[in-house]
Amino acid sequence: MTEQQTSESTRLWGGRFTGGPAEALARLSVSVQFDWRLAPYDLAASRAHARVLARAGLLDADELGAMLAAIDDLEAACASGHFRPTIDDEDVHTALERGLIERLGTLGGKLRAGRSRNDQVATDLRLYLRDHARGVATRLVELCEALVAQAAAHVDTPAPGMTHLQHAQPVSFGHQLLAHVQAFARDLDRLTDWDRRAAICPLGSGALAGSSLPLDPVAVARELGFTAPAANSMDAVADRDFAAEFLFAAALTGVHLSRLGEEIVLWTSQEFGWVELDDAFATGSSIMPQKKNADIAELARGKSGRLIGGLVNVLTMLKGLPLTYDRDMQEVQEPVFDAVETLELVLPAMTGMIATMTVHADVLAAAAPKGYTLATEIADWLVRRHVPFREAHEITGALVALCAPTGRGLDELTDEELTATSEHLTTEVRAVLDVRGALEARTTPGSTGPRAVAEQLTALSDRLETFREWGAAHVVPR
Incomplete structure (x- = not known):
């Protein structure tokens, strides 16, 4: 059988056509170069379909046995590379039907009953x-x-959150x-x-x-x-x-x-x-x-x-x-x-x-402390002393504004500068100007405190x- 005859005999459509597809159509239509990845899955589906055809009385026991053996042999040949699609195979389904027909002759064509390339x-x-x-x-x-x-x-390990x-x-x-x-x-x-x-x-x-x-x-x-x-x-x-x-x-x-x-x-x-x-x-x-x-x-x-x-x-x-x-x-x-x-x-x-x-x-x-990352700790400290957060935010912002021109840290403010900024600020606020303390203070689920992180x-x-x-x-x- 010539290559052209082989191609025409395994094509999954064409009975009503008097001539083959034009080369431009064939080149556009072909998908086997990428859908060959589906070969193992198409063969698995073919096994299931063969068994269903047998249960429906459309394949006898001998035909089913031969069909399953041929599918196994074709799968091994695909895996080893001994069977590969050719340039004339339009898609993975055409190539695999060709492989079955090569192994089974006309019996290989029975598997197509009841299914389409669409499903x-x-x-x-x-x-x-x-x-x-x-x-x-x-x-x-x-x-x-x-x-x-x-x-x-x-x-x-403390880090600057951003x-x-x-x-x-x-x-x-x-x-x-x-x-x-x-x-x-x-x-x-x-x-x-x-x-x-x-x-x-x-x-x-x-x-x-x-x-x-x-x-x-x-x-x-x-x-x-x-x-x-x-x-x-x-x-x-x-x-x-x-x-x-x-x-x-x-x-x-x-x-x-x-x-x-x-x-x-x-x-x-x-x-x-x-x-x-x-x-x-x-x-x-x-x-x-x-x-x-x-x-x-x-x-x-x-x-x-x-x-x-x-x-x-x-x-x-x-x-x-x-x-x-x-x-x-x-x-x-x-x-x-x-x-x-x-x-x-x-x-x-x-x-x-x-x-x-x-x-x-x-x-x-x-x-971790650079960029005044502990500013929120001061605001929260004030809130715990019943200062409204809106006011606490303003007070803390004023402290940052005091430090920024000289590049000082919040922990470098003097006691006098603290009290001059707000009557609510005392030297006790220095206790929260510590990165590790800030992390350990966060104990709610999902927060960045060590215990919460360990739970996460x-x-x-x-x-x-x-x-x-x-x-x-x-x-x-x-």
Whole structure:
């Protein structure tokens, strides 16, 4: 059989056409160069579909046995690289049907009964994402654990907390690191919650109307690890909400990675000097020998735009589509694959960078009181003496104005200057002009005090263990 005859015999459409597609159409239409990633999932769905066809009496026992053996053999050949798509294969489904026909002859064509590429690709993409979302979650848990380990070592390390990138109040550096973990934990929550909605099986919906064959979508869904079959066959093949929602979760994770990356860039600068990166997770300059650059942090920051762009791409494409399947939906796949691969690339690098970085606790502690970060402590001290906060704020602001021209600290004010500023100020106020005391005074849940930070560490560790178990639980069905 010639190459052209092979291509025509395995094409999944064309009976009513008198000629093949034009080269320009074929080049535009082909997707196998990126959807080949779906091959393991398409084969898993094919096993389930073959068993359902057998239960419906459309394959006898011998045919089913031969079909399953051929699928196993084809899967092994795909994994080893011995079977690959060709330039004539339009998509992953065409390529795999060709592989089955090469192994089974006409029997291989029986598997197409009762299903369409429309419900196949919707099923395959859900399987791919449910599988890879767990891999992304595992990598994200590892990053969180690296941040938690650094935070645990710096619960008692004071640092200048900032608003508007200006020194504001002293905080525990561990508390600041855990703020990033809280954001990533929400990302993990989103992925697990997303999976509940993604666990609906489209297979059995056919092109859009279901099938007149006595198939069993419930059994297929169960075998493939879904919770239920789709409730509406038209929605099943038209729905890409699961992809758009995953892309949103990926984009927001990218934003959180970008924010952490930005802080690392700042912290490693000469102006901050809070952190030094391990040589294995930094780069140098081709012209300036002294440079040590936080490239991982910068790349994470940059790739957030890529993730956001994928989401916008898919939402824009979906917004004007009529029901049910439209070829525009092929454009969903590349942003989805790119988002998964981007996160799988960035997360381990960020984890290694965080796990190996050196925190300069002495620099942080020295910077903690700078910029009059203890001013709020004076205002709170006055409030505890029943001074209205509005007045306490004005009094404290006057003290800062007194210090600022000469660059003195609040603890350098004389007793006379204190009492001259307000009758409410006594020398006892000096007791709160201490960074460690300011941290220890914050005991409410979620605050930056050492006890509250330790409680936060415990709670986060428990949550991360739950997410780790979820990430490890799923395997590709056979």
